[in-house]
Amino acid sequence: xxxxxxxxxxxxxxxxxxxxxxxxxxxxxxxxxxxxxxxxxxxxxxxxxxxxxxxxxxxxxxxxxxxxxxxxxxxxxxxxxxxxxxxxxxxxxxxxxxxxxxxxxxxxxxxxxxxxxxxxxxx
Numbered sequence: 001x002x003x004x005x006x007x008x009x010x011x012x013x014x015x016x017x018x019x020x021x022x023x024x025x026x027x028x029x030x031x032x033x034x035x036x037x038x039x040x041x042x043x044x045x046x047x048x049x050x051x052x053x054x055x056x057x058x059x060x061x062x063x064x065x066x067x068x069x070x071x072x073x074x075x076x077x078x079x080x081x082x083x084x085x086x087x088x089x090x091x092x093x094x095x096x097x098x099x100x101x102x103x104x105x106x107x108x109x110x111x112x113x114x115x116x117x118x119x120x121x122x123x
Contacts, residue, residue: 005096006067009074012094012101016052017062025049029100037106039114048104058082072096080108084116 008027015024028045035042035051042048061081068075074094079087088108095103 004099005072005074005094006069008096008099008101009067009069009076009094013062013064013076013078016059019053019056019059021049021053021056024052027101029097029102032102034102035104035106037104038108038110055082058084063087082113085112088113 012024012027015021015027025045028048030045033043033045033048035048040051042051059080059082061079063079063081065077065079067077072095074096076092076094078090078092080090081087088110090106090108092107093103093105094101
């Protein structure tokens, strides 16, 4: 079972890395999906896909450091690379049921990402 969940999580990161948002969406549960992170709380898989797609122009890479799988749960430690900030360390937990992701919890410090989006006051 852990291998199945780990494969689903790996496929999700692969789809995100290659900006294949159709494949990514197919991995998210249609019902009872939720995402919680520092910058968003979403209860809709389409909204999650759309949020990641909006980040695509500034996302330059995902470097997976370590993946831990236990049953239907997968936690991945990764670095999110973006054009707007230094690499951001992220802890990402996913719960998988029937081959699809039902829950995602992301933990990271969003300050550098948010600061780049704020208008400068010293210009």
